[in-house]
Amino acid sequence: MLRRNFIKLLAAFFASIIGFIGLFRFREAVKVDKNVIKLPEPVKTGKMSVEEAIEGRRSRREYANTPVSLKEISQLCWAAQGITDRRYGFRAAPSAGALYPLEIFIVAGNTELEQGIYQYLPDEHGLKLIESGDFRGGLAKVALGQSSIKNAAMNIVITAIYERTARKYGSRAERYVHMEAGHAAQNVYLQAESLELATVSIGAFYDGDVRELLLAPEDHIPLYIMPVGKKK
Numbered sequence: 001m002l003r004r005n006f007i008k009l010l011a012a013f014f015a016s017i018i019g020f021i022g023l024f025r026f027r028e029a030v031k032v033d034k035n036v037i038k039l040p041e042p043v044k045t046g047k048m049s050v051e052e053a054i055e056g057r058r059s060r061r062e063y064a065n066t067p068v069s070l071k072e073i074s075q076l077c078w079a080a081q082g083i084t085d086r087r088y089g090f091r092a093a094p095s096a097g098a099l100y101p102l103e104i105f106i107v108a109g110n111t112e113l114e115q116g117i118y119q120y121l122p123d124e125h126g127l128k129l130i131e132s133g134d135f136r137g138g139l140a141k142v143a144l145g146q147s148s149i150k151n152a153a154m155n156i157v158i159t160a161i162y163e164r165t166a167r168k169y170g171s172r173a174e175r176y177v178h179m180e181a182g183h184a185a186q187n188v189y190l191q192a193e194s195l196e197l198a199t200v201s202i203g204a205f206y207d208g209d210v211r212e213l214l215l216a217p218e219d220h221i222p223l224y225i226m227p228v229g230k231k232k
């Protein structure tokens with residue numbers, strides 16, 4: 001009897017030790033902020049030359065029903081606004097005065113991510129979950145019902161905070177910010193092309209409704225929606 005109790009006690013002791021180690025390891029694997037997902041490191045070599053990507057790029061509005069992977073999301077975010085020089089914080093797309101007024105949101109549907117709205121964090125190369133759920137249909141609705149948005153595996157939304165650039169450049173900031181959105185969007189087009197993904201840059205939508213759907217603060221102005229899916 002005494003021996004059986006001792007064995008039970010010993011088993012409970014070891015179980016709690018294993019549990020404690022498990023908890024510790026779990027804590028190590030998860031970021032401090034539980035809503036931030038670390039993206040895989042971007043890969044710097046591809047199957048396609050930049051010339052082939054420029055030639056092959058097209059606006060594509062129909063997509064295969066295949067999920068977009070986390071690796072692909074990582075590449076797209078990196079191409080849009082990823083940090084490419086950590087010494088100075090310079091990014092993949094040029095920016096007037098390196099003031100970086102653009103923000104990248106992901107509206108994930110059929111991807112390796114949980115469905116939801118995410119904001120890209122260039123410093124962490126991570127995604128912050130803003131809200132869970134499938135918002136593709138809602139986003140299409142506030143963009144004149146464009147079906148490419150609803151049917152895509154995910155959408156990239158580029159917003160801008162003009163004030164970041166206006167503080168230095170005054171009224172000239174508006175044109176700079178728009179030029180920058182073009183640079184970022186072109187990078188997304190070329191990265192998508194080289195990954196055999198399809199995308200289109202969409203400018204027709206109701207700004208206020210898109211901002212509200214993203215739950216973005218009022219100083220964000222949406223400039224582009226880019227649906228992304230596997231090429232058909």
Ligand SMILES: Cc1cc2nc3c(=O)[nH]c(=O)nc-3n(C[C@H](O)[C@H](O)[C@H](O)COP(=O)(O)O)c2cc1C
Nearest residue numbers: 057058059060061143146148200201202203204205
């Ligand atoms: C500023 C801008 C706004 C655009 N808006 C839309 C849009 O709302 N919906 C859409 O399907 N395509 C949109 N496009 C994509 C164009 O229709 C497309 O670039 C054009 O037809 C040329 O085709 P390509 O991109 O394949 O060369 C837009 C493109 C730009 C540059």
